[in-house]
Amino acid sequence: MRSLLLLFLLPLSLAAQRFSVTLPASLAGTSLDGRLLLLLSTDDGAEPRFQITDGPNTQIVIGKDVEGWAPGSKQRIGAAADAAYPLADATQLPPGKYFAQVLLHKYETFTRADGHTVKLPMDRGEGQQWNLAPGNLLSQPLEITVSDNPKQVIELAFDHAIPAIPEPADTEWIKHVKIRSKLLSDFWGRDMYLGAHVLLPKDWERETSVKYPLAIFHGHFPADFGGFRTTPPDTTQPCEYSARFDLDCYNHIVEQEAYDFYRMWNGPDFPRVLAIEIQHANPYYDDSYAVNSENLGPYGDAITYELIPYIEEKFRGIGEGWARFLYGGSTGGWEALAAQVLYPEEYGSCYAACPDPIDFRAFTVIDLYQDENAYFLKSQFKTTERPGHRDYLGHVSATIREGNLRELALGSKSRSGQQWDIWEAVYSPVGKDGYPQRIWDKQTGKIDFHVALHWRENYDLSWIMRRDWPTLGPKLAGKVNIYCGDMDNYYLNNAVYLAEEFLEATTTPYYNGEITYGDRAEHCWNGDPTQPNAISRLRYHRMFIPKWAKTVGVHAPAGADLSSWRY
Incomplete structure (x- = not known):
């Protein structure tokens, strides 16, 4: 009792x-x-x-x-x-x-x-x-x-x-750099660092008089250049099944692709460039989205004006905007396009594959400016949840509400380190408590239109291009290229359609880029129609570096060196 x-x-x-x-x-x-x-x-x-x-x-x-x-x-x-x-x-x-x-x-x-x-x-x-x-x-x-x-x-x-992770070791081909960013350190009130994996071109040590273009690969990929390897895969190792692609021995496929890329990179016909993968993990995510943000700080400026010039000076880069190009997929696709749009003269071209939403009228399946609720379709008598993830046949396995509630369990105040929270952390204004203002109520899905307008003016890339095309267009003509599967798992193709409508209608000047879609292709298709997604997603470097090299002359100034580094 x-x-x-x-x-x-x-x-x-x-x-x-x-x-x-x-x-x-x-x-x-x-x-x-x-x-x-x-x-x-x-x-x-x-x-x-x-x-x-x-x-x-x-x-x-x-x-x-x-x-x-x-x-x-x-x-x-x-x-x-x-x-x-x-x-x-x-x-x-x-x-x-x-x-x-x-x-x-x-x-x-x-x-x-x-x-x-x-x-x-x-x-x-x-x-x-x-x-x-x-x-x-x-x-x-x-x-x-x-x-x-x-x-x-x-x-x-x-x-x-959980034990510490050792720093990666330099190899003959791949070097690792890490610098203290003054801009970010000043913002955060403690030392903050930016880093990069740098893949050196063939004969870099021998051809000491040659300066090289910079191929900037954006995205959260844990291995150096897809696990770049100079030896064939060890097929005696146990096979690992990929549930995502329904492929057995996918680990062997990945290793073979990494070895094939090395052979191309070291071959006689591959453009000789400095390729870098930027490391910009921060207190909210493993990528900063490569832009300035009220909550994350001036990552766009830090990358563009601190890290990249440091790499170019250390490894003999050309150091001019025409000789830098951007590429990446998913988060990296958005970053590639965002950096090109927001720093149009600092970069010479971008290749954005399966980018995160680039038009917030299609923020996956949400119109942030017209919809009242992110989780549910408007209805008087029924409740229909918005889908969050599908396969190539359209079968839905998760909703937007479910994804957000998972993040809310992992961390309050946009601190989960997951996808919806990082969009909020990058795009939102700072709240009174110092954390990002919610774009919508995490429990109910009700959208805050004041926050949405801040997103539009600063990070809706399609809107920014439309708003500023008279001055921005001449600086972007021929530089914007986008690739997306029409069955992207996260509905990212919806925003690409809207951006394409504007870009194809431009006349002064015409955008003069490339936008293509993969039939029934999922996330993250990169424009290669000859390979299934499981393979094409492993070929960003071998696909986009030669593509850029074929068109670089269009953007290079008269008298620019287009030959000494090429082959």
Whole structure:
């Protein structure tokens, strides 16, 4: 009777928090801030931290913010107020057996130049991945049984930290650079760095008098130039199946493509350029989107005026706008087009494949300027969710609402490190609390039109080109090239159609570029009609570098050196 009375007197939220997590003093020398994540799975085929997806096979995550968590103390999690995915409520966890894991995504405090103090997860070399970030605290998966007893408390504890990732080593062909950015350091109030993988052209060390064009590859790709390798693949290694492409031994295919690219790069007929992959992970994502942002800082200026000139000076680049070109896919496709549009004279051409939405009238399947809700179609008597992911036949596996609720469980205040949140972090104005203003309510989907207008004026690339074409057009003519599958998994082709309508109608001057679509091609088709998407997505360098070299003479000034570096 006494225990029942005590339970009745406890706040309902505390009574529902059936999980208690210990922060061992051995793993924390001081109090910690971050996002506490409880991960639950009925599948022991992988750790729960690797099973949180937008798709139908996702497992469960429950998240809450923690501040000043003292070593040796406990936190409770599982209340109705805690964010949960895909559960509607953390207290609705069905009884049964689970594999449980806890993770603390650690936050750092930043005092920015705009006067705001914010707590964010700094990238630590992993590419802003909450489930891989070095230093994050973690527990080994533990089999538990959740009962229907509301008084049950399940004790969990961290038992290790994710280890550090070593810096990549230079090779004969690939060098790695890392510079302190003054612009970004001033903004963030602490040292901030930009980096790049640099692929040297054939005979770079021997031809010391030659200066080279710069091929700038944007996008979040973990391996140096697709795993550029100078030896054939080891086919004795076990095959790895790709569920995405339904291909067995896909790891061998990837390695063969990397080796084939090396042979082309080292061959007699490939253009000799400096190819770089920019590393610009930040406290919100593994890419900055290569533009200036109220929340991320002046990444566009830092890349264009600090990193690129440094690389050109160090590795004998030509160092002029006509001799720099941009290419990439998905995020990298948007970045390539954005940098070309916003810095039209600093870059000579762009090749944007499967770009993130470039016209916000088709922000995937949302019109940010006309729709009232991002999650649901307007209707008086029925509820229809907007799709978020499809396959090449149009079969939907996730909705926009589901993707956003997953992010909300992983991090509040746009801190999940995932796709919808980074768009918000880059494009939105700063809120009163120092974090990005929401483009829509993360729970309900209601769109904030004031925020949408800020997005349009600063980052809607199609709108910016339409608005500024009289002055921008002469600087962009012949430089804009876009490629997209017409069954892109994330409906990115919709925005390309709208941008194409404007570009094809231009006359003073005509944009004079290339826009093509792949029939039933998914994300991230890059314009190669001869290969399936599983292969073409591995051939960005070998496809776009020769394409640019064939047209460079159109944009080069009279007397420019177009021969010494070519072959």
